[in-house]
Amino acid sequence: MLEALRKKIQEIMPQVDGVIALRRVGKGTAPHLFLPGDDLSELALSPQFPLPTPVRIIQAKYPDKRFAVVVRGCDERQLVEMAKRRQIFLDKLVMIGVACTKEQAEYCRCEMPFPKQVDIGETVEGIPQTFLDDFLAKPREERLAFWKHAFAKCIKCYGCRNICPECFCKECVLEDNLWVTSGTVPPPFPMFHLIRAMHTVGKCVACGECERTCPADIPLTILYKLLKRDVETVFHYYAGADPNEPPLMDSTIFLADMDMLHPPRR
């Protein structure tokens, strides 16, 4: 796959000012901007690393240049959501789509491990999200105890927020002492985590990077994916699907009937 990617990048390079991809560093990978003429021998695909934030940072400084970026399914959907919020410019971006392997799909428990346009790799099936229903099968008190325990381990590293490409606010509500008492670990239950969860609604593409970088092994994707499922089934809004669709909160979609959502009461 790496060889195929290299060829594709060499093809595209003349049309762009640079290609944002992963580079091998030590035993791992890091986001990198490959410029025309650069040696591509250090190009890498794994371990994976989210690339939309580097796109935003580079495009912010060079809005007139054209870039190509290597995207997995989640990267592509994130870029679409970021474009809706004018954080990146799709018209100046060429996406090189890479399908995830079965191992990658299982690692992320991903429902859609491929971008719309696949240039490299073979698509595999998404993973059924049965773990969400397993979680909902727990009675309410158990769910509460579960999150109380999980959030008590939080060391307020902000890793979940930092790594999330959809979190780009210069002034983040989580840092405001008014909502989340600053300077304490763990942050008071459940403010940090529930505020963050609400802020992901309509934006989250379930890439799982938040959970991956959490030092305390908090299973954040359970919450975020449950909300995402509601957004899809009730609002019929699919984050990252259509760049021409306004963000969920901006759109004139509204919930006509409060009973259309059935919060688990038990």
Next chain:
Amino acid sequence: MEYRNVPTICTYCGTGCGLLLEVLDGQVVGTYPDYAHPVSEGHLCIKGWNAGAFVHHPDRLTKPLFRKGNDFVEVSWNEALERVAGELKRIRDQYGPDAIGLFGSAKATNEANYLMQKLARAVIGTNNIDHCARLCHAPSVAGLAMTFGSGAMTNSIPELENSRCILVTGSNTTEGHPIIGARIMRAKERGATLIVVDPRDIQLARFADFHLRQRPGTDVAWINGMIHVILREGLENKEFIATRTENFDALWEVVKEYPPERVEQITSIPADQLAAAARAYARAESAAIVYAMGITQHTTGTDNVVSLANLAMVTGQIGRPSAGVNPLRGQNNVQGACDVGALPNVYPGYQSVTDEKVRQKFLEAWGAAPPARAGFTVTEMVDLAGVGAIRALYIMGENPLLSDPNIHHAREALERIEFLVVQDIFLSETAQFAHVVLPAASFAETSGTFTATDRRVQLVRQAIPPIGESREDWQIICEIARRLGTPAGPYGKFDYAGTAEIMDEIAALTPIYGGISHRRLEELGFLQWPCRTPDDPGTPILHTEQFTRGLGRFQPVHYRDPAELTDEEYPFILTTGRVMFHWHTGTMTRRSPKLHKEVPEGYVEINPLDAERLQIGKSERIRLVSRRGAVETKAWITRRVAPGVVFMPFHFAEAAANVLTNAALDPVAKIPEYKVCAVRIEKITEVERPEKLVAARAGAS
């Protein structure tokens, strides 16, 4: 147009997390986690996520400075280096080499620290080289050397998550070493028994199976108490004791006086809880002790450490995976600075300065060596500066005027010193007293190695060139050495093409680093010492077949009270420590916006019962007074501290905990008793604020 990410090691704590510095067009713009790093595994704490935030701060020192009165004037490097070399030469010639003292830096690379101690020893001719390890883990170095033969963490960080029992004491691990704290929580999730012995209700204590809240400064008592229970109930590891240790007979002689009931009187730990915890530790398949400043920063610091070593040896919980005695070194490179000899009593590799054979070796290698007697420690050097016995101090990357105990005293001493050179990245509280300030490059702007607390030597990579006219520490030291005249030995020169060459020299002279080179580190990612030869893969676990000194030596000690007890005049125990969001004297973290925002100012933790009794309200400004001085700060009413105890973080210059702390030292390790002193609390009344009263009256009329 250039965008890349440079893998390096975090500059803050001794966990040694790998991270990527994000560089856009020559500016550090952020950090990312390193998913392939064996210790951090793609995780970072908030400080790691903000590790690059201070690099481009406008306060960065960019030019050498001379102090004229209270102002600083910019000068050229040549002027500055000439003056430093000139003054050091003059003072050495007039008053002898021991009139000069040097501070290595626990934040600087191994290469820089090695050159600093070589400058002290081979060029100036003194053993007066020390650094802030004195204030933190000197007892570990001394105590574990006495009992095991080697003063370092015996196991490795990743193993902790597989321990079946972890005894955490004197470490607020989730705040002081967050990523290690995360591993401990993972062990707990996997079913390990967690014992936390700490006066405060720290985050980790919420998950503990046993939280024993001892009175500050009573650690020898409870540790002896645990050994007492273990021996009394026959839970000791008889085979291990017989084959791997010596002096066991002396152990019961001492610990027999510490039955749990007596221990309860001394420590206030309930007897049955202590006994149960002891049993859990002894019986576990693999039990690890994890400790930090709560054990070391006492006048009995060394005693505390040897007692922990006794506990591990009597149960055989050492020399095996996921067990051991694990001091968590504070700074990113305090372990390395010790390893490469920035200590007054040892050469690189912990080879004693008083050993004539060792001295000969270095004399031959460098071409010069100081006399065979130990030099002075940082705490002693400051005192000696105060009486004029030390006339010059060259301080690299340390801030004693905020981190020393009893800082009024330290300040007086440094105000009087004849010549003070400070090499740093910011104009710290100490630098403000310097005659010459040398601007240094930060961790993002230099290359070399850091050694993490689990003896893991890792590469630090330069992400951007030094800011302004700042220079890398190792280059500055070389310039000064050359101007002073370098000795003629085969390793006497101070002329290196790069830091890799310096590491090669370290490897040649330091047996435990013998097989370490930058090339091998690039290939393997890290090497844990001892690593003696170029094909030695390194040592994750110490003392597996035998202890470094052969047999482990039991060193039983009796409990002694802290130096300053509470009394009617000063009825509260003040204990000090770290918070998650800041690092030490705050020179870097308080200049990082997101860290500063979390905790913008100092405070004191006070128990609700005490607050109510003294009529102190939420966030009220109060005064704390000790025999050394007084500090005004904000009250944080919380049950984290027990009644009768107050806690202050030491990061805040304007509410400096160390104005209050006691400079009483551990007799062996010379570490100050930061963790226990006596204070009283006073309310600040309007009458004491005449300016406020005058303003109020003026407003009313």
Next chain:
Amino acid sequence: MSSPESNVQQPPYEPKIIGFLCNWCSYAGADLAGTSRLSYPPNIRIVRVQCSGRVSPELVLKAFHEGADGVIVLGCHIGDCHYIDGNHRTSKRIPMLRQLLAYAGIEPDRLRLEWVSAAEGERFATIVKEFTETVRELGPIKRVMVTG
């Protein structure tokens, strides 16, 4: 009422309800209930906001965190919002927050959203009565959240 023989008794739990009412419709409706002398339980403390769309999830969560046992958000009917589509946002946000509360193990019925117009004084009183009883049955927020 405490009797001499027993220990000091806790006063029976009276739910604390915080209501976020939009200025143009529901607050006027509440006013109407008042001037019409319609009775409704005194447990509700009303916070007037310009538009129900202004009620952010952190505001609701903070109310719970500070000790509110129940939070009710009242806005204009869809199509009547003074700011055209402010209440569209409310209609997405508050139900999703109820979902989140439920997933997190907190009773979703502690949070309620209703549309109340300026003319619906009686409806206001009825809703508040109902909601107060619901929250009374759910018990104090302290059961699920450490407050303060």
